[in-house]
Amino acid sequence: MMMRVMVIVMFLMMVSSMGLAYQESQVSNGGAIQGHVRLLGEPPRPMAFNLVTIPDAVYCGRISTGTGWRIVEDFIIGPQGSLKDAVVMVKGVDKGKPFSLPKVEVEAIDCDFLPFVNVLRDQDEITVINMDPVEHDIQGYETARERGARVLFNRPLPMNSFHNVVGMFGKNVHTHLPGKPMIEKIHLRKGRDVFVMQCGFHPYMFSWGLVVENPYYSISKEDGAYEIHDIPPGEYEVAVWHPGMKSYLEKTVRVESGKTLTLDFQYESPQGRRSVHEMQENPHFGLELLGEGVEIIPSLRRQVP
DSSP states (O other), X not given: OHHHHXXXXXXXXXXXXXXXXXXXXXXXXXXXXXXXXXXXXXXXXXXXXXXXXXXXXXXXXXXXXXXXXXXXXXXXXXXXXXXXXXXXXXXXXXXXXXXXXXXXXXXXOSSSEESSEEEEOTTOEEEEEEOSSSOEEEEEXXXXXXXXXXXXXXXXXXXXXXXOOTTTTSSSOOOOOOOOOEEEXXXXXXXXXXXXXXXXXXXXXXXXXXXXXXXXXXXXXXXXXXEEEEEOSEEEEEEEEOTTSSSOEEEEEEEOTTOEXXXXXXXXXXXXXXXXXXOOOOTTSOGXXXXXXXXXXXXXXXXXX
């Protein structure tokens, strides 16, 4: 009897670890949710890094302010406060459409990680490819504000050895070749669903990931719009997450067969100092430290503070 109980417990643990709580089934005449995510108030103060103190200042400075600073563009805000890269999720759906997500591939390109926000299942793989003629160092963390962060991986990301580095750092030269990819499986501890990647060499490089429990999610576009379809009728919690915010937004809704529910979300813009990394005048770390005649020119894009 004891042996039978142990077998049942082990089976249930295995099922849970494999993420089989969600069941795929045909959805007939499901409902939909659509709307916009917005940010109310003045845009938050941006994180910024002094390129003079960081490797590859000239190459990475092709995207910069023109004054030697690189801004972390974690809030992409459009007309009427529309907010890009917010993940809208329908929670509590245990049965529905196929739970197949696109493979997550992140490019390190122009000293940036793209996409900035990714969605995946627990135990899925993430692939990171270096497209730059400089090396990167990938540090991955699962994060929780109440319990601190835990290291998932720390891997070098070498550049493609066939890059023609000579003359690569001029004003307009722009060549990208894929290096050997880094592939890691993402497994977060119970109760955690957020992870972040950052470059150890270029700390302004971020990419965020959110682990979802079902396929009913949408990432807001530049106009803040999102759409989620084929939702089985029922009452659910709809939650919104954005990497720049400290909390989720949540609303309880009822989804009806064949009907589309309009549901908008509004974040209050975070005010005050968000990070120790902000632009400030420092006479000890000016552009002259790079050497005579060396410039940081935003030839790809000039960032606006």
